[in-house]
Amino acid sequence: MLLLVLGLTLTVTAAKDILNICMDGKHHKTQPGFEGKLYKQVDQTWRNERIMHVPICKTDCEEWWADCREDHTCKVNWHKGWDWSSGINKCPTNSKCQKFSQVFPTPQDLCEKLWSNSYQYTQHDRGSGECIVMWFNSALMDNPNVAVAQHYAIQMGLIASASSAKLTVPLFLALLASDLL
Template identity: 45%
Template sequence: MAVGQAVGQAVGQAVRLALLALLALLALLALLALLALPAADAVAPVKDPLLNVCMDAKHHKREPGPEGKLFDQCSPWKDNACCTANTSSEAHKDQSYLYNFNWNHCGVMPPKCKRHFIQDTCLYECSPNLGPWIEKADSSWRRERILHVPLCREDCEEWWEDCRDAVTCKENWHKGWNWATGTNRCPWGSMCRPFSEVFPQPKDLCEKIWSNSFKYSGERRGSGRCIQMWFDPAQGNPNVAVAEHFAWRKRCSPGRGGSVALDGAGRAVPRSVLLLPPLALLLLPEGAGGCGVPRWGSL
């Protein structure tokens, strides 16, 4: 009797090991088949919806592209922009036709402060690298907005430092203005105060002034983990890599998954890949549509 039980247990263990080996083999074959797909051109090209895109907003182009020449502070985006040359020029004007917004609602804004708001406008209007943070907007003048874009620490701190002595009457500049004259004026009963009182810290300025469009990031410029308002175009646009990193996180992190699974070349990952055993998905590199092994430096 004992011998029979021992034999039965041994057979059961052998069967389990054989099944595990078979599953591992199937996963390996599926992985090899997936990695062979790009060479076979077996799937149709699909654009990554989070990368190299423009917002559906008031002045944005439908798709990014070269503009030849953009005006002054918007020029870093000229090789691939969501804004037109005319929009870039208007971004530098007081009360331009873009939004009829008056920077000087509490007296003349110092030039060193205004240049940050111009750069902020250039980033918003021109950048094709904000896709991971684009959200639907319930607004009469735009269908989409950005939310919680991680702005580099230096960008927030320099913005705040150069504007600390400027004056404003509102913490949130997105809403609540008196538009009776066609341009923004301080609401009745509000008082003009220094930025340093309205926004006690750089984090307050970056996050509150545009309804959380930006998020203060502890990361520094060049880290690949935060969006830069300021960069040298001769060194390339650092925000491209930042957008790629956060697009990968959005697709692969639990609870943040996108609606389209894509491989590294922007192709839709076949449904069969989604049926791979979890181990196989973890072994897939980021460029092949996997989430477990990102490119070096993506963590």
């Protein structure tokens, strides 16, 4: 039993040691990669890196907008500008709550502005291999976003072909976060 616990401890410690080598995100991988040069550096109190212009499928963006259009928000950009004085985020003083459809008149407005250009609206549909699918049932299908990562990795010259490297979800996220997309 002691050997089993020691073995598990050493395995966890070894995996922990190689986490976060290239990015400052936590628990996103167990092996180092080249992600560090793919994330945009930012100077914010709560993070140093972020994704930018990740291509989002037209259908996902439109469904997201349709689902939220009757909800209310007081801000266009949710990344910054909240009142945190109470310890939780609240609308800034003198802000006005409005329907999403008023703040974001189109699906593209919502997808690109809500998280300050983390996502980029595309004309691509799910299954095209050129845009991320935000919501899918992993019990019913493989992650469709791996093909998207492979597409952009090939386009960026990071791999020669889809069969030349097995892309993991963390690597896929790093590729999609690249400013080159």
